[in-house]
Amino acid sequence: MYHTWMRYFTPSPVHHRLGLVCLGVGLQHGVLPTVGPRTLDHHVAVVVSAGRGWFRDQEGQRRTVTAPALLWLTPGVPHHYGVDPETGWDESFVDFTGPATATYTELGYIEPDRPVVPLADTAGARAAVGRIARAARRGNPLLEVETGAAVHELLVALRRARADLGGDGDPVLQALARDAFQPLSVAEHAARHGMTAAELRTAVRRAAGCSPKDYLLGIRLGRAKELLAATELPVASIARRVGYDDPAYFSRLFTRRVGTAPIRFREQQGRAVPGGWSNQIPAPDDPPMVTGGGHAPVARQGESGAH
Template identity: 85%
Template sequence: MYHTWMRYFTPRPVHHRLGLVCLGVGLQHGTLPTVGPRTLDHHVAVVISAGSGWFRGPDGRRATVTAPALIWLTPGVPHHYGPDPACGWDESFVDFTGPATLTYTELGYIEPDRALVPLSDAGGARAVVGRIARAARRGNPLLEVETAAAVHELLVALRRARADTSAEGDPVLTALARDAFRPLSVAEHAARHGMSPAELRTAVRRGAGCSPKDYLLGIRLGRAKELLAATELPVAAVARRVGYEDPAYFSRLFTRRVGIAPIRFRDQQGRAVPGGWSNQIPDPEHPPTITT
């Protein structure tokens, strides 16, 4: 015996320009029928929150699925899977497509080469699927946009729930972020973690979808923007605080990546945020508490 509920949608071309669209959602549990062998033309995230079963990909090998787990079904890739007939499983799925899938794949949120992904917890993903299911009520005028937004949220929830990422985040990325403002080379960062530069590049690419240099640069520029927008520190002092001893190099780098010079960025923020300058350097780890 099994129970199943599902809805399917056909978003209009204008909705596809959102980057992602939801094509369907389902909630099922019990000794469900076997799926496939089949091949789809879109993506599906299948979240197994309880029970166990099996999965077979294009290589023909049968892998055991133990909850909590994620099964990635990607376009053009044959697959075949099902729950253990003795105990069944609890499954939720979301079908989606759109040009943003290419970017999410490049960033490592969608993993075509790893169809079966162990999760540390399926609760966050299940909550997002539940919101998609509630949005799927008949006559909802916001259906396509609401479900499309939720697909973005689902990909983030699944990335956060991967079993190879701790609750505090990827330890390599956490350590890099902690040391981001030190004037260290990539090789020196790698040595601090007992890794070769190649190993560090692989770890950061897997965790953040970019090179260590780009990951560090994003953190440094983000902090530089905060200091430029909220203090009167000279640009040279801002450069030193984020790890650049040469203010001219910092200004060129900032301008190339942000699109405007640091002083121009400060001018824009000063006009956009009334109330004058703060004499306290903002601490990103301790934002102010808003009370009413």
């Protein structure tokens, strides 16, 4: 015995140009019928929240699936799976496609070579699926865009829920972020963590979908932009603060990656204000607000800006 609910969508060519579209969503539980063997022309993320079963890959290898887990069904790859008749399972699935799937695969969010992925939990993924299900109401004029946006959220939630990562992400990335502004080479960063440069590159590529150099560069340039936009520090001083002893090299790097020179970026932002800069992340449930009458927001207790 099993229960199922599903909806399917046909986004227009215009919606496909958004890069990622949702083709369908479903919620099922119980002793579901066996799926396949079959091959699809699009991606499907199958999130198993409870129960257990099996998955047979294209080489014929049969793997045990124990919740919480994710099944990646990728275009052109044969798959075959089913539930344990003694337990059944609870699943939610989302069908999707679009050119953005290639980038998500390159970044490691979609893993064609890893069709069965253990998860730490499914709460975030189920919340994203729930948004797709709610958007699927008949006559919703925002259907294609709303469901497409939720697929992006789903991919992020599934990446965050991987059981091989801690709740705060990969410890190698945390350590790199902590040391990002120190003028260290990739080899020196690796040595700090007892790794070879090759091992560090492999770890960062798997966790962040990019090289250590690009990962560090993103953090450094993000901080440089903040300092350019919110302070009057000289470019040379900002370069040193984000890990570059040579201001000319920093300016060339910034210009090449950002598309505009540091000074020009500062002119475009024009946000240096007398109130200063805060490193405190606003609380999503209690964001800073203008209280009325055009007055500046009042700082909460313990909150201060750097003048």
